[in-house]
Amino acid sequence: MPNVIPVKLEYAVHELWFDPAGTGAQEGDHVIVQTERGHEIGLAVGDAQSMNNDELTLAIGHAQLKSVLRICSDADLDHAEQLAQRGDEALPVFRRYASASGLEMKPVGVEFLFDEDKAVCYFAAEDRVDFRQLVRDLSRELHVRIDMRQIGVREEAAIVGGYGHCGQELCCRRFSTSFDPVSIRMAKEQDLPLNSTKISGACGRLMCCLRYEFEAYRDFKGRAPKRNAVIDTPLGKGKIVEYNTPKEQIVLRLEGGKTIRVDLADMTASEAACKKSQELGCACRPDTVTREVLEKLQSPDVQMALAELDRKNGVIPAEGPDASDIFVDTRKRRRERLSAQKDEGKAQGEDTRRRRGGENRAAEQPAAAQEGRRRKRRAPGDGGNGTAPAHMKPAADAAEPKAGGATRRRHHRAEGADEASEQERQQPRGGGMRPRRRRPGDKGGAAAQQQTQAPKQQGQGGQQAQGGQQAQGGQGGQGENKPRRRRRRRGNGGGQGGGNAPAAE
Template structure:
């Protein structure tokens, strides 16, 4: 693979040369051979190997690294250039030519002088060339350049406070459009986006791709974003930091990184923000929600529970039996005690099968106590013990021969 070295010449772009056995380092001054003759240049790319098809087949050689004699001679040529520029301006004014003298360059071998000027139209400078050749006794080369090359030749400081990009970086000039300024959200004021040359600044092209890529991934300004604390609207985009500033309905503004945004619709667009991202950005409501979740999902230590105690079965209440005569007086007291305890008392019918009747409800007992007692039919008189007590149901009269109470004989 061929080995090349990059050298930047004065008033020119970076050119590639064959090291030809020399080993210059970056920043060294070297003497190279060009179409114009010998020239002094600065190494911007040290020797390196490249693919065979990426460089021209024939490269001019690097003659040598500049020594002290070459540097002293370069300073002499620089003094001559400073003296020649005022003469060039006087002759232009003398012939009243519509051109602007920019710079004068002596070729390193000293037998040729190049005069740079800028003009809007073609200029007839034949008489001017004769006078310049007679004054400097050398070959004269007149070269018209544009406003960008003029800024590179003169140099200066841009709006950023740094040396002009065309002087510091060199290289070819690429077209710069107003669309690049719009894409970077710059004010379309010619005084702010134009350089010293009067054209759009070269640096607008440097960051255009970065802005275009970021805006292709970020939501548009004014888009609605779904968050855990409500809807928000995109208010500002910061391309160098890749952040998005959102404004909520209450007026609060929060800035989140673009990498923290996700898509809730499945289409890949950044249209939602999780509450964890909002909490990291400092949103108070999101911080409170995350804190509540942490408390909710913390493992709770179970308190030791006492051993289950064996419940004692309550003693069964003794059933209250009503005697035929002597125990009727104690029945109201037994009923009142049963009502207080809430346990219904079960009664047993006299005679017959001896099966117990189901307990009557409280309204039924009251209705039974209010009804007057009926006399048995047939003129028979019941015993004094057969009268129903207060609050008790009236007992039916037994038929004759049943073996129950004594009934009166039929007439």
């Protein structure tokens, strides 16, 4: 069996196999190899290994196996770096002439072979291009033989390089050895959104990585229940809403709205499902989740639901609130403590008010009145409290304040003011003036007191002067006890039919 070593060339899509030819090349060595185009420099990506003829024919076809010339020295590496720089300088020239010729092509790169005998120009185009005139122009400009090589968009991405949606280097640039066909069915099987911007690579075609997990997705879906299928569980019916293919898990939504993840290997098939699969001649799919599987999930919601189910079925007795539940116990005790404090405060307040009320009444009333008190008969004009009106009391008693210091702050009258008020109250409304009321600015009744003393003195003389007129049958008798007002002092006479006695000045 021949020994071969894989070598990766810069502008080659996949690895090429060469014969080590006793050079001792190993993985990571830069080597000079012989190809159909001439001498080229490449990188050994693996160690030498033995391969039988069938495998070698499958790898390189019927082409002849080329050999490795030597391992690169420092001089060879410097020369390769100069050739790469010349290729970068020749690329703008290639683009300029391609644009001037009006050809529909996209220049990708220019490679100078290691022996500087030929320059290979790579371009991408959808159709065949007549580049004969372009070859003449480039040969005259670069002074070497020109070899034109048309490549596809996938090969262009592999040569140029870049980064994909995942943030990693492009697979075709990093490790891919061939371009396998990729279809939209692979994206559907993996439940990916059919959006061209999300499932397309840098080359504009479907991403190569769609093919990597396609077989795993197809195998998992062939063994798992269909989506939206109904699964029996101890907590009721469940519906399949999602797959997790890398972990081989199924997401179920229960009747109460809870979602659980169950491994496909833990699910079992019922007798009805097995019988139906035998009738249809297809694989038996599981449709039941047992209680043991739910207990292994380590989910608090599932454990609480199982405990509630056991209490409902009478497996375990119903329990009240747990004493270890600090949150609920603390709030309950706090409410009870606040309620007790509130009731105690109300009781203390009532006792204090009752005690103070009894002391006040005992201080105000004499001891004899506390032992036996009978209700006095109400007399007219006493205000319902059994006391004589002010005009019936002596002057000394009228001037005395009430027992206990309770005096009226609203009206302060001088001696004799109560008597005048009573006379005004007894006078009919048809004749005479209204009683004088307190007005703002009278200084608490002091002004009214001065005004009422003068009419009182004048009223005594007026009554004597009018005595004769009242005896003649005049109607002035209505003002007999009425104090004289300012209008009467001006000579208006007392009463509707009174005499014309002059007012006392």
